[in-house]
Amino acid sequence: MSNGAALTLDPLRLVARWSLRTADHVGRFSFLIADMFRGLAEWRIWVPRTLEQATAVGYGSLFIVLLVAGFAGAVTSLQTGYQFTGTLPLYYAGAVISESMILELGPVLTALILAGRIGARYAAELGTMRVTEQIDALESLGRSPVSHLLIPRVIAGLLVIPALTMFANATGIIVGYLTAKGSLGLTYADFEYGARYFFRPLDLWYSAIKSVCFAGALTTIPCYLGFNTQQGAEGVGRATTTAVVSASVAILMLDALTTKLLLVAK
Amino acid sequence: MIELLDVHKRFVENVVLDGVSLEVKDGETLALLGPSGVGKSVTLKMINGLLRPDAGDVIVDGLHVPQLGRKELATLRSRIGYVFQYGALFDSMSVAENIRLGITDETCYNDAKFCEDRVLECLRLVNLPPEVATKYPAELSGGMKKRVGIARAIAGQPKYLLYDEPTSGLDPVNADVIDGLIERLRDELGVTSVVVSHDVRGSFRVADRVALLWQAKIRAVGPPDEILASKDPAVLQFLERDLEMTLIQAESREGEGERGGETRGRNV
Ligand SMILES: Nc1ncnc2c1ncn2[C@@H]1O[C@H](COP(=O)(O)OP(=O)(O)OP(=O)(O)O)[C@@H](O)[C@H]1O
Ligand SMILES: [Mg+2]
Numbered sequence: 001m002s003n004g005a006a007l008t009l010d011p012l013r014l015v016a017r018w019s020l021r022t023a024d025h026v027g028r029f030s031f032l033i034a035d036m037f038r039g040l041a042e043w044r045i046w047v048p049r050t051l052e053q054a055t056a057v058g059y060g061s062l063f064i065v066l067l068v069a070g071f072a073g074a075v076t077s078l079q080t081g082y083q084f085t086g087t088l089p090l091y092y093a094g095a096v097i098s099e100s101m102i103l104e105l106g107p108v109l110t111a112l113i114l115a116g117r118i119g120a121r122y123a124a125e126l127g128t129m130r131v132t133e134q135i136d137a138l139e140s141l142g143r144s145p146v147s148h149l150l151i152p153r154v155i156a157g158l159l160v161i162p163a164l165t166m167f168a169n170a171t172g173i174i175v176g177y178l179t180a181k182g183s184l185g186l187t188y189a190d191f192e193y194g195a196r197y198f199f200r201p202l203d204l205w206y207s208a209i210k211s212v213c214f215a216g217a218l219t220t221i222p223c224y225l226g227f228n229t230q231q232g233a234e235g236v237g238r239a240t241t242t243a244v245v246s247a248s249v250a251i252l253m254l255d256a257l258t259t260k261l262l263l264v265a266k
Numbered sequence: 267m268i269e270l271l272d273v274h275k276r277f278v279e280n281v282v283l284d285g286v287s288l289e290v291k292d293g294e295t296l297a298l299l300g301p302s303g304v305g306k307s308v309t310l311k312m313i314n315g316l317l318r319p320d321a322g323d324v325i326v327d328g329l330h331v332p333q334l335g336r337k338e339l340a341t342l343r344s345r346i347g348y349v350f351q352y353g354a355l356f357d358s359m360s361v362a363e364n365i366r367l368g369i370t371d372e373t374c375y376n377d378a379k380f381c382e383d384r385v386l387e388c389l390r391l392v393n394l395p396p397e398v399a400t401k402y403p404a405e406l407s408g409g410m411k412k413r414v415g416i417a418r419a420i421a422g423q424p425k426y427l428l429y430d431e432p433t434s435g436l437d438p439v440n441a442d443v444i445d446g447l448i449e450r451l452r453d454e455l456g457v458t459s460v461v462v463s464h465d466v467r468g469s470f471r472v473a474d475r476v477a478l479l480w481q482a483k484i485r486a487v488g489p490p491d492e493i494l495a496s497k498d499p500a501v502l503q504f505l506e507r508d509l510e511m512t513l514i515q516a517e518s519r520e521g522e523g524e525r526g527g528e529t530r531g532r533n534v
Pocket of ligand 1: 301303305307309361
């Protein structure tokens, strides 16, 4: 204990300890990802479990994702009206609403919500399985926890999250249009003209690529943290909160990165 | 054959095993006794590779467990049944699915009819009614969970069985059923077993040999009567304390038996 207190007082040691821990995490995380790629060969095991996970996670998340997307569309629409009325032609609103939904709000808000829903769920489930020795039990039967537990969860996320993102995009745009119609008197023809004028097919791809990256982060990080849980109920709690926070941070960092790589490079 | 050769294990500064050597011959049942927290579960987990020794070697079926790759370890484990101290049932699956996962042979595992029969047979062996098959672990009592854990471990007809306190938390009748099962598996199928236990009386009955783990080392090992006749103060201390406990338990059980019987009669 006295040792711990001394460590926290010495900034150099603190940094050293932090870097060691980070390096350890990065190393073990990479090994786990490599394990998952190797486990893909056991498709007989993970395919049926993936479908189970995907239905469990997908249906359950649909409502909250659409709710958030709807509000995001409405707020974008109201703000566009507030900032642009009188200065720009009205059809611009159509462009702003659809582009900001597809490019940013749809993928990012969906991912952040799901980091709290799916990420927390994965970390807590796997953490509990770890501390109650269920993962050891699986190994003791000569079965691989990676292909029984991790691959199905990650792939279910990779399938479901981009799909949810597309629903979120659509909902956001529709609600945004309806709000603009109510508050600005925007006609459907104007809206469609604006939306089409600035739309490139690449944008939808971009939205999908982004959501796949986010899905990767928000499934693998919680799986890794849950899988390596230690020390009972407290450990499960710690793994879950850490999972949500680090998945959210990873999503925001990936957001900046993908925007820079895919949009700005053009 | 299971062999531990000079095995060392520590968790940070807590030295749990300090040069443990042990041998379990084919077809033999060894009882591993010792006070709580001495490292019995740790020793058992070394045998099927769930924990790795810091130094020393573990040889099972001629294979050096700590050096095995992922694939070979999985194949070896499918021949070793492990009964976890706290059951470790998969709580998102029904009892039947839990036991089915214990069927380690892939062709058998994919044969639905075979699995159904095997699940029912295993339930019968651990004295559980067939209705339990559709229940979930959360709906079971502690002793039932324990017995489902045993059913899962024996479902794959393993050559080796490692029991971590198979009878703790069971009533005397079911404890006897499990002890009988351990004996039958040895006599009829030639299974090699290690039974970790607190229960001196039960384990002296089922074991061919008994080993006492005491302060990170194997203090004594030999046939039950030899251990009972031992003059080693550690053995005496452990046995006396434990025999006293069993005597007290037995006495109080007899006292409660009459009253317990009445209440049970009324419930049924
Ligand atoms: N994963 C672990 N991390 C740290 N210490 C551990 C771990 N597992 C076991 N230990 C320590 O090893 C020692 C032996 O534990 P073990 O579970 O083998 O005891 P045991 O003999 O099975 O006791 P019991 O009869 O109560 O089950 C204990 O002091 C325990 O604190
Ligand atoms: Mg134990």
